[in-house]
Amino acid sequence: xxxxxxxxxxxxxxxxxxxxxxxxxxxxxxxxxxxxxxxxxxxxxxxxxxxxxxxxxxxxxxxxxxxxxxxxxxxxxxxxxxxxxxxxxxxxxxxxxxxxxxxxxxxxxxxxxxxxxxxxxxxxxxxxxxxxxxxxxxxxxxxxxxxxxxxxxxxxxxxxxxxxxxxxxxxxxxxxxxxxxxxxxxxxxxxxxxxxxxxxxxxxxxxxxxxxxxxxxxxxxxxxxxxxxxxxxxxxxxxxxxxxxxxxxxxxxxxxxxxxxxxxxxxxxxxxxxxxxxxxxxxxxxxxxxxxxxxxxxxxxxxxxxxxxxxxxxxxxxxxxxxxxxxxxxxxxxxxxxxxxxxxxxxxxxxxxxxxxxxxxxxxxxxxxxxxxxxxxxxxxxxxxxxxxxxxxxxxxxxxxxxxxxxxxxxxxxxxxxxxxxxxxxxxxxxxxxxxxxxxxxxxxxxxxxxxxxxxxxxxxxxxxxxxxxxxxxxxxxxxxxxxxxxxxxxxxxxxxxxxxxxxxxxxxxxxxxxxxxxxxxxxxxxxxxxxxxxxxxxxxxxxxxxxxxxxxxxxxxxxxxxxxxxxxxxxxxxxxxxxxxxxxxxxxxxxxxxxxxxxxxxxxxxxxxxxxxxxxxxxxxxxxx
Numbered sequence: 001x002x003x004x005x006x007x008x009x010x011x012x013x014x015x016x017x018x019x020x021x022x023x024x025x026x027x028x029x030x031x032x033x034x035x036x037x038x039x040x041x042x043x044x045x046x047x048x049x050x051x052x053x054x055x056x057x058x059x060x061x062x063x064x065x066x067x068x069x070x071x072x073x074x075x076x077x078x079x080x081x082x083x084x085x086x087x088x089x090x091x092x093x094x095x096x097x098x099x100x101x102x103x104x105x106x107x108x109x110x111x112x113x114x115x116x117x118x119x120x121x122x123x124x125x126x127x128x129x130x131x132x133x134x135x136x137x138x139x140x141x142x143x144x145x146x147x148x149x150x151x152x153x154x155x156x157x158x159x160x161x162x163x164x165x166x167x168x169x170x171x172x173x174x175x176x177x178x179x180x181x182x183x184x185x186x187x188x189x190x191x192x193x194x195x196x197x198x199x200x201x202x203x204x205x206x207x208x209x210x211x212x213x214x215x216x217x218x219x220x221x222x223x224x225x226x227x228x229x230x231x232x233x234x235x236x237x238x239x240x241x242x243x244x245x246x247x248x249x250x251x252x253x254x255x256x257x258x259x260x261x262x263x264x265x266x267x268x269x270x271x272x273x274x275x276x277x278x279x280x281x282x283x284x285x286x287x288x289x290x291x292x293x294x295x296x297x298x299x300x301x302x303x304x305x306x307x308x309x310x311x312x313x314x315x316x317x318x319x320x321x322x323x324x325x326x327x328x329x330x331x332x333x334x335x336x337x338x339x340x341x342x343x344x345x346x347x348x349x350x351x352x353x354x355x356x357x358x359x360x361x362x363x364x365x366x367x368x369x370x371x372x373x374x375x376x377x378x379x380x381x382x383x384x385x386x387x388x389x390x391x392x393x394x395x396x397x398x399x400x401x402x403x404x405x406x407x408x409x410x411x412x413x414x415x416x417x418x419x420x421x422x423x424x425x426x427x428x429x430x431x432x433x434x435x436x437x438x439x440x441x442x443x444x445x446x447x448x449x450x451x452x453x454x455x456x457x458x459x460x461x462x463x464x465x466x467x468x469x470x471x472x473x474x475x476x477x478x479x480x481x482x483x484x485x486x487x488x489x490x491x492x493x494x495x496x497x498x499x500x501x502x503x504x505x506x507x508x509x510x511x512x513x514x515x516x517x518x519x520x521x522x523x524x525x526x527x528x529x530x531x532x533x534x535x536x537x538x539x540x541x542x543x544x545x546x547x548x549x550x551x552x553x554x555x556x557x558x559x560x561x562x563x564x565x566x567x568x569x570x571x572x573x574x575x576x577x578x579x580x581x582x583x584x585x586x587x588x589x590x591x592x593x594x595x596x597x598x599x600x601x602x603x604x605x606x607x608x609x610x611x612x613x614x615x616x617x618x619x620x621x622x623x624x625x626x
Contacts, residue, residue, distance in 0.1 A: 568583035
């Protein structure tokens with residue numbers, strides 16, 4: 001263990017160093033449990049996590065590079081069906097465990113400047129109160145297996161802040177001992193843009209074409225959180241793009257310049273094919289802010305550096321302007337006024353159901369409570385519910401359909417032949433049930449084939465059988481290297497309830513193509529999507545913060561962002577290029593939140609908090625210089 005840091009209190013330091021191995025072991029317990037219960041290949045996951053742990057033990061600073069890549073890109077929830085815990089959470093837990101054992105932080109790494117302490121305490125305190133209120137909130141159904149309609153949705157949202165806070169001492173330690181924490185994180189963000197863009201390119205090749213911008217097919221990439229809408233991939237790309245400028249720290253310089261331009265091409269392409277107006281605006285603001293910061297820093301360098309540094313900024317801005325003018329964005333831009341009215345209606349509907357009074361105004365209705373309150377009180381935009389029930393015959397899925405709701409599973413595809421489906425279904429009010437098989441990643445369905453059934457008698461189970469051709473499903477690209485994912489989905493009529501059980505899907509030879517069709521493992525491998533995006537959020541991050549965390553949470557969040565921006569500006573004035581990247585990144589996230597609730601995606605929120613920690617470290621460094 002590295003104990004070279006200055007110790008402010010030997011007694012406290014001794015206690016911490018005795019406690020670290022215990023804490024590290026505790027972090028690994030849920031990782032082991034998750035691997036054992038993993039719905040896919042648990043051994044492959046275990047090998048990947050072990051390989052990372054070994055690499056991190058050898059090079060502790062590697063986490064700064066790996067986490068910005070793993071958090072956005074390592075997401076298999078479309079196949080696992082897990083919603084509370086994801087692969088990125090396991091990577092973070094392994095990171096914390098190994099660093100606690102290998103290079104534990106000293107007491108000094110927990111210390112922060114006065115303003116940082118005050119604002120971190122305010123953010124943590126407001127979220128702790130809001131999470132406590134959310135967990136104890138009486139709103140919603142008495143039992144639900146829809147994560148959004150359960151009290152522990154508060155934990156799902158709060159973990160983004162908890163994970164980021166747990167990583168802060170290690171970032172501070174790295175900055176104290178090596179001075180490269182922000183740079184390492186920046187290079188990780190740059191690498192993550194390349195990885196995410198590769199995923200986006202694969203999706204485009206399969207469903208729209210790499211350079212076919214005639215239709216506004218909107219990619220989701222590795223962001224399964226967009227299954228109920230949201231512009232998460234655009235917000236991520238805008239958040240990460242300014243860090244391309246940190247590549248100018250590489251030597252030889254020409255490598256950094258080439259890499260920065262390449263990363264900007266990747267990020268610009270990803271933003272362009274989101275066809276999201278908020279993403280375009282956030283990216284433009286981010287690159288303008290980062291570019292201005294670069295120009296300030298470049299006053300200390302040669303003219304060649306100024307020209308090279310502005311090239312990525314101009315490249316991204318020009319690319320976005322071209323995409324907005326020559327692609328399917330033209331239609332979306334023309335509909336901006338109408339869509340703004342829709343958002344206003346969404347905001348009014350959300351604010352109308354909140355409690356009045358001092359406590360809800362100051363502390364909020366509870367973290368993760370919005371969907372439950374809407375379900376209980378709102379006459380419009382009510383979310384659908386999903387429950388795994390059980391009777392003498394076993395488990396079944398019950399779906400109360402209030403929106404365009406689909407319960408689906410990615411399936412294995414035979415090379416030829418037909419798909420043979422059997423299941424049992426019922427509806428308490430005799431409503432129609434539908435089953436459909438489509439080429440689908442997340443947001444769009446193609447080449448769909450399906451069947452609908454009407455129960456012969458309300459409230460009684462009846463068998464459903466169907467045969468689906470496979471001729472047009474699972475199309476390939478790149479000479480068969482890529483194949484379209486295929487999903488089987490169950491749906492019902494809005495305003496009614498359907499129940500399904502014993503779902504089986506086989507090929508002509510009887511080979512099973514679907515897992516957990518009896519729901520014996522809950523919703524493992526199953527994941528719902530919803531086409532009504534307004535049912536799950538207010539389309540404004542600041543209104544959602546006010547609703548769930550109150551004035552205290554909203555002000556604490558804004559204060560954190562402001563302090564990070566002040567720290568970034570101090571770094572810029574000191575000639576640090578990383579300050580420009582942090583300033584652009586924070587501004588991108590703030591702009592993204594004007595017309596979307598980007599904090600609803602925990603992985604995206606974790607990335608934002610990590611960027612803010614960089615700003616706080618720059619703020620403290622600036623205070624020390626002054």
